[in-house]
Amino acid sequence: MTLFNYKALLIAALIFIPIEHLFALRPGQKIFRKAFFNDLIYALFNSVPTTVGLIAIVALATSTVGELVPDYVGHAVSSQPVWLQLTEIIVIADFGFYGAHRAFHAVPFLWRFHAIHHSIEELDWLAAHRIHPVDLALTKGASFVPLYLLGFSSSAIALFAIIFHAHGLLLHANIKLNIGPFRWLVASPQFHHWHHAHERAAYDKNFAGQLAFIDVLFGTMHLPGDTVPERYGVDDPIPPTYVEQLAYPLLPKSKINEAPATRDA
Numbered sequence: 330m331t332l333f334n335y336k337a338l339l340i341a342a343l344i345f346i347p348i349e350h351l352f353a354l355r356p357g358q359k360i361f362r363k364a365f366f367n368d369l370i371y372a373l374f375n376s377v378p379t380t381v382g383l384i385a386i387v388a389l390a391t392s393t394v395g396e397l398v399p400d401y402v403g404h405a406v407s408s409q410p411v412w413l414q415l416t417e418i419i420v421i422a423d424f425g426f427y428g429a430h431r432a433f434h435a436v437p438f439l440w441r442f443h444a445i446h447h448s449i450e451e452l453d454w455l456a457a458h459r460i461h462p463v464d465l466a467l468t469k470g471a472s473f474v475p476l477y478l479l480g481f482s483s484s485a486i487a488l489f490a491i492i493f494h495a496h497g498l499l500l501h502a503n504i505k506l507n508i509g510p511f512r513w514l515v516a517s518p519q520f521h522h523w524h525h526a527h528e529r530a531a532y533d534k535n536f537a538g539q540l541a542f543i544d545v546l547f548g549t550m551h552l553p554g555d556t557v558p559e560r561y562g563v564d565d566p567i568p569p570t571y572v573e574q575l576a577y578p579l580l581p582k583s584k585i586n587e588a589p590a591t592r593d594a
C-alpha cells in the first residue's frame with residue numbers, strides 16, 4: 330500500500346466519522362462496532378492483491394482485444410474535455426460494474442467470493458472495504474477495461490477512480506441522506522443499504538455502483554419509500570478474519586459446513 334492510500338484512508342476517516350456521528354442512520358451503532366478491526370485490515374492491505382489482479386486484467390485485455398480498437402477512436406475520445414470524458418466514463422463504467430456485480434450474484438461460484446462483502450452486518454464507511462480481492466479486481470476490471478480500450482485520458486480515469494472510491498464509501502456509510510427524486514438516478518446510501526438487506530424481497534436488487542437508473546432500466550430496482558432495511562448480512566457461514574475470508578471461496582464445500590443456501594434461488 331502506498332503512502333497515498335494511507336493518507337486517503339485518514340482523510341476518509343476524518344470526513345466520515347464526524348458525518349456519521351451527526352447524521353447517523355442508526356445512532357446506536359458504535360465506531361468500534363463488530364468486525365471493525367477486520368474491516369480496518371481490509372482498508373489497509375486489501376489494495377495490494379487487488380491492484381496486482383487489476384493490473385493483470387487490464388494488461389491482458391489491452392494486449393488482446395485492445396488491438397481491435399482503431400487508434401483514431403482513442404485519439405477522438407482523449408481529445409474531449411475532461412468533464413465530458415468523466416461523464417461518459419461514469420456511464421460506461423457503471424454498465425460494466427452492473428453486469429459484473431449481477432454475475433457475482435447469479436453464478437454460485439462467484440457468489441462465494443461476493444458473499445464476503447455481503448457478510449457485513451453493521452454498515453458504515455469502513456465496512457465498504459470488505460470485498461474479496463478476486464471480487465474487487467474483476468468488478469473493477471469490468472468498469473476500467475472499457476475505459477482503457479476506448480482510450481480515455483489517464484487524468485480523466487484517475488479523477489473517476491477517486492470519485493468512484495469516495496462514492497463507494499458514501500453508499501455504505503451509516504448516514505441518513507435524502508436526495509429526493511435524484512434517488513432514481515444516482516445511487517444513494519438508502520439504495521445500497523437495500524442491496525445489503527437480509528430480506529428476501531431485496532435479494533438481487535440495486536446492483537449499480539453509481540447510477541441507480543441502470544437498475545430502473547433492467548427492472549432490478551428496490552427502493553420502498555423512505556424505509557431502510559431492518560438487518561444486513563447473509564446466512565452463508567463466513568469466517569470472521571481476513572485470511573480465513575480470503576480462503577473461504579476456494580475451500581471445498583465439505584470443509585465449510587454449508588448453511589442452507591438462501592441466495593441461489
Ligand SMILES: [Zn+2]
Pocket residue numbers: 430434443447524
Ligand atoms: Zn452484491
Ligand SMILES: [Zn+2]
Pocket residue numbers: 446457501521525
Ligand atoms: Zn456494498
